[in-house]
Amino acid sequence: MKSERGIYMLVGIFFFVVMVIYFLWSGEASxxxxLFAAAGLGVMPGLYFSWWVRRMPLRPEDRPEATMSEGSGxxxxxxxxxxxxxxxxxxxxxxxxxxxxxxWLAVVGLSFIISTALNVSLESRRGGSI
Amino acid sequence: MTIIEEEIGAPHGGEAHHDVEPKGVLLWLTSTDHKIIGKNYMYTSLVFFVIAGALAMLIRTQLFAPNNHFVSPQTYNELFTIHGSMMLYLFAGPFAFGGFANYILPLQIGAPDMAFPRLNALSYWLYLTGGISMLLGFLTASGAAAFGWVSYAPLSNATNSPGAGPDLWIVSIMLVGFSGIFTAVNLVTTTFYLRAPGLTMFRMPIFVWNMFVTALLILIAFPVLTAALIMLYADRHLGTHIYSVAGGGMPVLWQNLFWFFGHPEVYILALPFFGMVTEIIPVFSKKPVFGYKGLVFATLAIAGLSTGVWAHHMFTTGTVLLPFFSAMSLLIAVPTGIKIFTWIGTMWGGQVDFKSPMLFVVGFIIVFTMGGITGVLLASPPIDFATHDTYFVVAHFHQVLFGTTVFAGFGGFFYWYPKITGRMFREGLAKLQFWLIFIGFNVTFLPQYLLGLQGMPRRIAEYLPSDHFTTLNRISSVGAYITGFAFVIWMINMWISWRKPIPAPANPWDGHTLEWATDSPPSHHNFEKLPPIRSQRPVWDMNHPEAADYKASHNGKRAESIEKSETSR
Structure with missing residues (x-):
């Protein structure tokens, strides 16, 4: 999980630095x-993973010497x-x-969407077959 | 590992599932299996590719002679708009991160399926309906969209582009965009949470890394495009003036928003194919990939930098910070160069076997490097001012995009074809296809560099005899027909492979990664048994224990302990 956190934080920090340079240099808003939103896209999940990294043990896929049996279940x-x-x-x-x-077409489309919402809810309870 | 089917009270496991699995069209409509959805994506995108290729043939026929009236100027505009839009939105991206990523990524990380199978199925249906919506434009009274795949304001407003065709284009891109976003969410989650034990992030195949980074780029870029399209629709129909000067808006805002999506989009299209190339070269060179971590960080660097270069498409607008965007664009050449060197480094000293997937990859490296170098030229504003909107740019981006999506894409297609279909293709026909494409492609696009330098603008339907563009245009068109013919050979190859099948073994190429540890095609939930994962090449380690990668580990103690634990199990 540490690598995953690292990648997101790297992405977020990179865009933040680029955003600061770009804004100070160009003064252009859009x-x-x-770039600020892109930085947020990295930092937000990065912080979420940081929160988890400290609260959970290493998963079998995070340990290089884990055996297949450790992933059973x-x-x-x-x-x-x-x-x-x-x-x-x-x-x-x-x-x-x-x-x-x-x-008028939205009426047809929305009826499909609503019927899906109902049926998927029921499907989860009933079982996954059609 | 155990897979739980969501049927309460029903027996679990793959065998029981097979009994109730529908067949034919019903399977296509109802499957949530990543392999079926991946194949749906792949076949659909190839159909769009053939249609868009046919449009390209019409474009080249129109440009075959000066003052030609093969199609009207309006039709010509529609042809190049839909050709570009289909190739970029409906073929190149979905072929890679819809088709290959869906099919191959879960197999390569030892997962039973994608993390959200229903969402995966929904992504495909949004993609298919989006694609059909774009083509519907040709059936409307005003014709299809005719403002180029970039849809610049104010050309794309309701006055300059009236009718249902442009609206269908907008809706189409929105649907395909959502499909891409959902697939990206699925890919990231699958990569983070469904890896097999021992498959750490830095043991993942480079293909998985590239798909993961592509997914991050999609999440950054596509929402911006969707927002820009909603505002464009509002300008066209709801009376807003976001992109019009008359109402206090800014047309150049569209360009900023579009290219903030559009340049990462180029890498959304290219990175997955870089991943395919990085899978193929080691297998056909019988070596591990050279510079694994360098490749991973180069991929991340390309992704990062690609998001800071959008305005290099807008140098001539006079509204952008030239030094910033020029420097960032030039910087991208560094990680891309690292990739090209690591590919060559992987081949260097290896036992290179020029089977058709490898041939396509070598073709890719040649063509892409040429396109990349002209990209470096275009990153320099003075050169861009002179060549902007000429055929020089057309030749540049076709070398980059055709190089990745067709050369690398078909390399990947032939590499994984035995795994996906369980059948072999005819090697001779595949090689013939490669040489025809390689010759045809270069004959088509190298003259276009010269046309651009002579000043031929892009997107013109006609030119005069006195312009002296005729000979180079004729050569270019003949090259296009040769390229088109190559795909007829490909279809014949596929037909023969389908009608007279040669069954494919589980691992026909002596592949290194986990997808080659299961049958061809894989069973319902992919794996009966996974080999132990002790290096980046678990299947190589299993098949060649005498030369296993973990034995070559710098940490001798660790390698020894791994060996002990493997023998005791």
Whole structure:
């Protein structure tokens, strides 16, 4: 986890330094704000990882001499086949296309999105099959 | 390792899952398996690539002769806009971080799937619908978007570009952008949390590193583009004046926002392919990668610097800080040079086997280095002032982008094709394809450097005989047709491989990384058993214990203790 933290903090600090130089030199606002946001993108998760690094032991994937058996147990819960990402994707696309073809299309798109929200919630309880 | 299926009360494990797995179209629609989604991405992006390539053939046909009327000027504008947009947004990026990253990254880190499989599936559907939306523009009364892939204000406003085509383009890029952001979140989380035991960050394959850094860049760049597009839409339809001088706005703001996305985007397109190259060269040189940490930090440096150079596309606007952007742009040549030296260093003294993936990679190094060097020229404002918006720039970015996405991309495609499909391709046809592309590509784009230096502007549909551009344009067009023909050879190769399959072994190239430790194609949750991970090349260590990397460790004691622990297990 230390490497992960290091990368994020490196990214954040780099952009912060570049932002300061750029702002002082050019005085230009839009680029400085974007660089500031990029610095935040590095520092925020970096601080989150820093918080965790001090509270958790090294994971098997962080130790060079860990054996496969140390990683035994559940890796995570992975869904099986499900139709709902497809329905959500179509709903999002139709809603976005309503920006071009008119608000009526958003009604169709949003109905897809709402039905996905309901069904994915139920799916988690019921099991991952379609 | 155990994988838990989310079905409560159902038996767990891969075997039980296979029984209920749907087939055909239903599998395509419902799968959350990273391999199926990766293949969907790859095949879809290749279809977009073929369509965009066909548009390029039309463009080159129009430019074959002076005063040509093969297509109208408006159609020509639509052709180069959609050609560029499809190649950049719908092929180059999704082919790499949608297709290859999805399929290969979890395998290379020993993971059973991506961290968020449903989100992964959603990303694909947003990408597909986004791509179709862009093409729908051709079916509207006003035609497709015609303002170039950069969509500069005020050309892209409602007065200069009316109709549904430009709006479809905006919506399309938004959908594809969200798809990219979701994939990036997935890639970062997978890399951080689903690595196999012993696979520390600094043992990860360079491909994984590059995909991870690409994901960070996507998270930095794409939200800016989405915000810029929302403001562009607001200007077009909601009466705002963010990019128009008349209402107190600033057209050049669009350029700042767009290129803050657009330049990292170039590296979002290039870095994944650098990763592929770094996987292929060691395997076909039978050596570990030279300068591993140098490559990792060079990748991070490229990513960092690429976010501070956006305004080198805007030198001629007269509104940017020239020394800052010129210096930052020149600096990028340093980490990129480090990469090129480490690739050559990896080949140096190795037993180089010029199979087709390696041939494509060598082609990539040649073409990309040429494109990179002309990039260094363009980073200098006085040269940029003279060549801006000429064919010199067109030749430069095609060398960089075609070099990465096609040469390195097809190197990767042929390298992992046996793993992905379980079939071998025909080596002779792949080599023929390489030579046709290599010759065709250079015949197409080297004359364009000369055209640019002679002053031929980009994005013009017609030129006069008195301009003396005819001969070089003809050579360029013939080169384009040769390149196009090479992809017919590729399709024949794929057809033969599909109809008369030669089964691929699990590890046909004597590969080094974990994806070669499983079957071709891999089973449902990827691995039955993982080899111990004691170096950057676990599969090499397993297959060549006499020359295992951990034995060559500088820390003799550690190597000894590792060996003991392995024998006792």
């Amino acid at each position: 680029g400085s704000i974007m 559940a890796v995570g819960a992975f869904p099986s086949n499900t139709i709902w990402p497809f329905v959500l994707g179509m709903g999002a696309a139709l809603t976005a296309l309503s920006l071009v073809f008119g608000a």
